[in-house]
Amino acid sequence: MRSTILPPLKVSTLHQTLLRALRLVWSMAPGWTAANMLLVVIMGVLPIAALYLTKLIVDSVTAGLAGPDPAAGFPQVFFFILVAVVIALSLAIARSLSELTSEAQSMIVTDGVSDILHAQSIAVDLEYYEDTSYYDTLHRAQQEAPYRPTRIVNGLVQIGQNGISLLGVAVLILTFSWVIALILLAAAIPAALVRYYYARARFRFEQENTESERQAGYYHWVLTDSSHAKEVRLFNLGPLFRERFKNFRTDLRKGRLKLARYRTLSDSASQAIVVTALFGTFAFIAYSTLQGMITVGDLVMYFLAFQLGIGFIQAILNSLAGLYEDNLFLTNFYQFLDLEPKIQAPENPALVPEPRDQKIEYRDVRFSYPGGTKDAVSGVNLAINPGEVIAFVGENGSGKTTLIKLLCRLYDPDSGSITVNGIDLRRFDPVAWRKEISVVFQDYVHYYLSAAENIWIGDIEQDQDPAIIAKAANRSGADAVIQKLPEGYKTNMGHWFSGGQELSEGEWQKVALARAFFRDSNIVVLDEPTSSLDPLAEADLFRNFRDLLEGRSAILISHRFSTVQMADRIYVLDKGRITEAGSHEELLKLKGRYAHLFRTQAEHYQVKHSEN
Template structure:
């Protein structure tokens, strides 16, 4: 199946209303019921309004020749009061419908964001390292929050317009069947135009998703704090502004060209409809002059034709809108239908606690999806409880990838990873990850309070737990937090008011505290002290060795002052383990490790 066939299949499956209706119902069933109740009332009110107008015109016509003008005028006033009542009722219904529509839209938007966020957390890390995923996520974020509400609103309007149209068409049919036929024929060209160009806009948007994301990327670079220093130091502002502007100009011109063509086609359709309206008006006026109908009838029938044409346009427009919205919401469904690659076991085994033998990797190989080379090749190693092992090697040698496999963010291409002899794939992923505490080299910085930054390491604890402060002390973060304006309640970073920015080294201490808080059996530290001074580094690892009781520790570092503290060291090169042993053994061996150690040691001689 080629790419176009796949896309057509997705669109075909998306042309269903049940999922969107279910989302809206689940978000706010009460608002949905009220909205449906208003549909019938707003649908029949226009017919009453027309009939009252006919009565007023006929009463005025009669009053012109009536002998008792006062009595005739009283009759007119009665009908006018009735017309006011119908108009006020219609206004009240419109006001309530507007409030219901707004409340429902807000409820659905928040509900859809919850679904988007839950799915974003559920999908595997593999998706976040795939550009196609970001295209899919971008389209889902664009369409998901508001399309379901629009679909339901279109359905509601469809029902309301349908009721009004049936009433108007019945009235016109009683006058002449030909007028009813012209009514339907006049609205069809405009709907054909809308359906045609809805499809064009949908396929254009899908084709330009990556361009829109590229423009968004430059906007993020220019407006965020991540690149603020380099943009100024390297004078990159004008360059990135031009690139953003060029991308947006191309997108704007292409979109406007589609809109221009649609407007020209719309003009032709509207011209045909206008001729039909005034042609029918002429026919109704002719029948009035011939005496076949009264002046009030003429006003009523012409109003019915105009109103009926409007309701028919609304009805067909709602159908075209449903088609358009379903096309675009297929992007949202495409995101929701992403399948996890890391599968949960049908009958998960409990994670051993405490573990007895530790972790064992046996002939593990791995290649990233879409990659062209194996990142890990035939890796075998073990980590016992109470043992710290270090992984050493140049950047890109596979060290961090091994940690991702250990955390089951990916599964090995071949080989097996076990914990106390049980394959990691036999554990529920959440249960396994609760037993692993990790700080990656690209650790997160949460622009929330210092307390929350540490508490996120173990949210099963109370946010007020004394263990948070203890973890901060172990990581060397307590002293710096105690000197912040509101201590542990201080917001970190400059995103929000009263926030305090930290240095890279201070952020790293907070991240370490988060890792130490987790009551796990395995601690993984990936370049944990790269931004710490030598004194703090020594203190942190002294505490780390004390904390390891009953735990397995995995350390990745380029600092040999840190690495030499490990019980065993594994040296990686191009995805393979080329050396293993203690620091002393590897130095005596005189291989890759000894060479790297000697080069780094020269800076301290």
């Protein structure tokens, strides 16, 4: 049994996450990020200037009222007001520009992170998809990654802006009383602690409930996706799955509301401390004014400064707590990005042997899937000569498709090797080797693209030559289907997009076969290639099958013996091992497992024929 392949989750230190997030955002949007930082400085300085101007205005008005001619002081007051207007307008413009830069930065980073997720999803080995914990990691990365890096940068921006403003406020308050400055700092700490503990509690909750979130998402998908629509109605599964979805969502909602209630109560208590400190300080400032120690303008300035100072400190501490929260959640994203594929090109890859001259050998191959309790294949030895057609036969789960996945280097054997002309597949660049293989798996994909693109994506390095695409479609029988579509090869397939046309399963299989024939490869692998075809279409495909191969090797996997009996050699698998091998005639003479399965299927058709 192979253990799970994901490494344990490690929460990065705050500075590691900050540096990594900053590099990520800067690499994607350097211009917008630089503009945002400049605006931060401007928005940090202007509020202090506005605060000081307020003092000057109040003092000028007070002085004018105390003088013999109050109106004489108005020009000075009016000048200060004009300066205040300029500052207010500048601050408003800076805020608007900051919103623009932040929005642009966010959109660019969100799209960039999505691209990183897509690239990593393609790069990781297929074996990760066999691991349940991988889906939890992927889900958490998808949920958090698009916006967390931008939030980190914006959090640092807010810390910078508030820090600059706080520095100015601190200078003003320290000129009045250092005790007031300490009270200012102490009053803001409880709110930051609340945010810190809430972030930890929420992170634990989301970690522990990721699978429940995915299960709810699964039931939502089943209820809304077209691929399940028939059975949901036929078996009346709608009420059952709706109830299960609601139960998952209810449990998740209750857990999150419990955390929210805790945060609300704690926030209320911390804000009570802030209000008490604010108005207690205001009383002290008012008393100092009445004692003649400071002017009325000072009274207004210090009160506003204290009010702003608490706000700035709270904002800074909240931003720090937010950075801590973002650090926790970005750990999921970076855990996903740090997954290392095992199947990689060697430093000096060997050249893939020339097409039509590739002898493939499985040498004592053993393999088990991650988390599996037994070997999927074991002790497999076989050879495929150039231009040869072989077939794998066996019951479900006997290892047939696993041998194909190993040949394609979607996995590597646990022991043994697969060689081409004596060279281990692991010595080739996997991308270069896969170009040599065309595969139609039994769970082939319906691509909701045009009919032409559905065939062309079999080999995207080729030009979209209509003649070559049509030739591949002719070979699989798909051309007759496509010609009947409203716009022929330009018709969109499926009902996801406007003008799309849905095909029958057999017609989709013909398109998938055309994809394999379009690929300029040396080996054609067909896994249950006619499972959805009618008997006439199957007969048409295999009547000239060797001509269609044009000298290429082929591997057939099928439960239909009418399909495999034309193979040069047939391998019978049972529980991951090859138990018989030979041509159709040789295996019938052997009177073993193959002969038994063949006669059982033949008798079934004979009974059906006699009944008709």
